[in-house]
Amino acid sequence: MSTIETPDLSKAPAANGDASTAKPLLELRDLQVFYGAIQALKGIDVTVREGEIVTLLGANGAGKTTTLRTISGLLTPRAGEIRYGGERIDGVPAHHVVSLGIGQSPEGRRVFPMMTVTDNLLMGAYRFKKVPQSDLDRVFELFPRLKERRSQLAGTLSGGEQQMLAIGRAMMGRPRLLLLDEPSMGLAPLIVAQIFSIIKEINAGGTTVLLVEQNAAQALKLSDRAYVLETGSVLVSGTGEQLLADPRVREAYLGEGAGG
Amino acid sequence: MNLNEFWDYLIPGISLGALYAVIAIGYTLVYGVLQLINFAHSEVFMVGAFAALLVFTKIEPSNPSGLMSVGLVALGFAVSGLAGAGTAFALEKVAYKPLRVRNAPRLAFLISAIGASFFLTHIAGKLFGRDPKPIPDLFVNKKVFEIFGARVSVLQLIMVGAAIVMMIGLDLLVNRTKMGMGIRAVAQDAETAGLMGVDINKVISRTFVIGGLLGGCAGFLFGLNSQVTYTMGFFPGITAFAAAVLGGIGNIRGAMIGGMVLGIVESFSAWQFGDEWRYVSAFAVLILVLMFRPTGILGERLGRTA
Ligand SMILES: Nc1ncnc2c1ncn2[C@@H]1O[C@H](COP(=O)(O)OP(=O)(O)OP(=O)(O)O)[C@@H](O)[C@H]1O
Numbered sequence: 001m002s003t004i005e006t007p008d009l010s011k012a013p014a015a016n017g018d019a020s021t022a023k024p025l026l027e028l029r030d031l032q033v034f035y036g037a038i039q040a041l042k043g044i045d046v047t048v049r050e051g052e053i054v055t056l057l058g059a060n061g062a063g064k065t066t067t068l069r070t071i072s073g074l075l076t077p078r079a080g081e082i083r084y085g086g087e088r089i090d091g092v093p094a095h096h097v098v099s100l101g102i103g104q105s106p107e108g109r110r111v112f113p114m115m116t117v118t119d120n121l122l123m124g125a126y127r128f129k130k131v132p133q134s135d136l137d138r139v140f141e142l143f144p145r146l147k148e149r150r151s152q153l154a155g156t157l158s159g160g161e162q163q164m165l166a167i168g169r170a171m172m173g174r175p176r177l178l179l180l181d182e183p184s185m186g187l188a189p190l191i192v193a194q195i196f197s198i199i200k201e202i203n204a205g206g207t208t209v210l211l212v213e214q215n216a217a218q219a220l221k222l223s224d225r226a227y228v229l230e231t232g233s234v235l236v237s238g239t240g241e242q243l244l245a246d247p248r249v250r251e252a253y254l255g256e257g258a259g260g
Numbered sequence: 261m262n263l264n265e266f267w268d269y270l271i272p273g274i275s276l277g278a279l280y281a282v283i284a285i286g287y288t289l290v291y292g293v294l295q296l297i298n299f300a301h302s303e304v305f306m307v308g309a310f311a312a313l314l315v316f317t318k319i320e321p322s323n324p325s326g327l328m329s330v331g332l333v334a335l336g337f338a339v340s341g342l343a344g345a346g347t348a349f350a351l352e353k354v355a356y357k358p359l360r361v362r363n364a365p366r367l368a369f370l371i372s373a374i375g376a377s378f379f380l381t382h383i384a385g386k387l388f389g390r391d392p393k394p395i396p397d398l399f400v401n402k403k404v405f406e407i408f409g410a411r412v413s414v415l416q417l418i419m420v421g422a423a424i425v426m427m428i429g430l431d432l433l434v435n436r437t438k439m440g441m442g443i444r445a446v447a448q449d450a451e452t453a454g455l456m457g458v459d460i461n462k463v464i465s466r467t468f469v470i471g472g473l474l475g476g477c478a479g480f481l482f483g484l485n486s487q488v489t490y491t492m493g494f495f496p497g498i499t500a501f502a503a504a505v506l507g508g509i510g511n512i513r514g515a516m517i518g519g520m521v522l523g524i525v526e527s528f529s530a531w532q533f534g535d536e537w538r539y540v541s542a543f544a545v546l547i548l549v550l551m552f553r554p555t556g557i558l559g560e561r562l563g564r565t566a
Pocket residue numbers: 035038040058059060061062063064065066067107
């Protein structure tokens with residue numbers, strides 16, 4: 001799954017010039033999405049390049065989840081386009097999008113509660129005829145906790161374990177692009193740090209990551225680039241470092257008052 | 261209580277319960293993936309019985325040999341199973357899918373289900389006549405053996421045997437195959453199953469076909485046991501639905517247990533209180549169990565996100 005142009009070997013984990021020159025893997029152009037009469041995305045432009053970690057930040061209701069759900073085919077945009085590897089994929093149904101190599105760990109984890117950990121992981125590989133044991137081993141290596149709990153029903157896992165399972169399940173589909181919707185939600189700081197370091201590891205393995213986060217400080221440190229959404233539009237975008245320094249971002253998302 | 265009579269009523273209760281169990285699976289499977297009570301499932305059952313009736317009145321088997329009998333029964337299963345599967349497939353495409361793609365409210369599905377049920381009942385009455393007709397004899401329904409003086413007939417053995425084969429087959433399909441895993445995933449979280457690459461429409465269609473296959477075969481067995489008529493689906497259908505609820509709707513093993521329980525309760529109450537108490541007691545048991553376990557015997561909503 002690692003391709004020739006994937007700059008995984010040379011790329012430093014944090015923002016640098018490498019990824020910004022790579023080919024765009026995902027492009028959202030003037031994307032507009034509605035829920036009935038309510039417009040949730042008002043024409044956003046987002047680019048994710050091969051090998052990058054890109055973060056979407058934004059307040060509750062800004063449209064982050066809507067963006068991911070539209071990419072993965074659960075929602076159909078009313079206008080605009082989604083290009084993946086240069087090809088239009090807007091309007092492609094979700095079960096086809098995943099076979100293009102776009103994996104998702106959805107908001108709220110959404111593990112299959114009455115299936116075991118192993119079966120949940122196998123569901124992640126549903127698109128393949130055969131699942132090599134090495135794929136399972138790779139996920140168990142990333143998340144040793146899941147290996148210990150492999151026969152347990154997913155509904156009885158702790159929140160952090162369920163999050164690991166949701167990410168591991170998405171990895172079982174061998175994604176080229178991984179969409180993560182708030183992987184740190186509701187987790188203890190120690191687990192959050194662990195999840196972020198695993199995201200870095202996954203990225204270093206050659207997977208491009210589009211991350212949605214509320215946890216702005218940590219997410220920006222990890223990201224090559226980021227976009228800040230506000231009520232369905234892109235407010236600012238830039239490298240992780242640029243946004244960490246941006247006063248609008250500092251004020252709204254890094255918990256610093258206007259005078260701080 | 262007379263021990264011989266006990267067995268005399270237990271055996272028909274078990275064979276009836278086995279049929280209820282098989283029909284109940286159809287309700288519970290569809291409910292599992294769609295959270296929809298397919299009230300027209302009782303008519304899928306009726307169509308299965310009619311398919312067998314039509315074929316065998318054409319063939320008119322007379323004094324079939326043992327080997328012939330085996331072939332005829334197999335043919336009966338094939339014909340009624342196919343008819344049931346086909347009817348259920350068409351039913352989903354015509355009565356439910358159009359509502360689903362338009363995001364219709366729950367009530368619309370219910371009305372559509374009841375409408376489809378009435379339509380199928382009365383179109384069958386119109387096409388095939390309204391008098392009950394027996395399926396011609398496919399085998400000599402002799403006694404095979406006795407348990408404490410109670411006779412066990414060939415038909416009862418076929419009913420129970422076929423039901424067991426179908427239930428084991430379905431259990432393996434759902435729990436051991438990839439197709440079954442897709443069905444379970446859709447039942448637990450349809451949208452996320454889609455994100456994993458499961459074609460939800462295909463899974464829904466398949467559950468109707470599987471449920472219809474089982475329901476059609478049950479119709480054939482029921483027709484052999486009594487007669488075939490356009491309204492024959494109603495009581496077995498409603499009882500099997502009750503069995504699915506009793507077992508915990510959405511739970512396949514629960515449906516099997518619920519069906520057996522109601523079949524036996526029905527038979528015993530006919531014995532103890534008279535035949536007119538059959539359905540009264542079966543439904544009294546349903547209400548009693550639900551009072552103490554609102555989710556049914558094996559039902560648990562735990563973690564279901566839908
Ligand atoms: N199914 C829906 N029907 C109607 N409106 C919806 C629906 N889902 C989301 N919305 C609306 O669309 C907007 C964007 O929602 P979205 O879930 O994308 O926000 P978000 O950025 O992910 O927020 P959060 O950080 O709280 O998860 C919100 O105003 C929300 O109320």
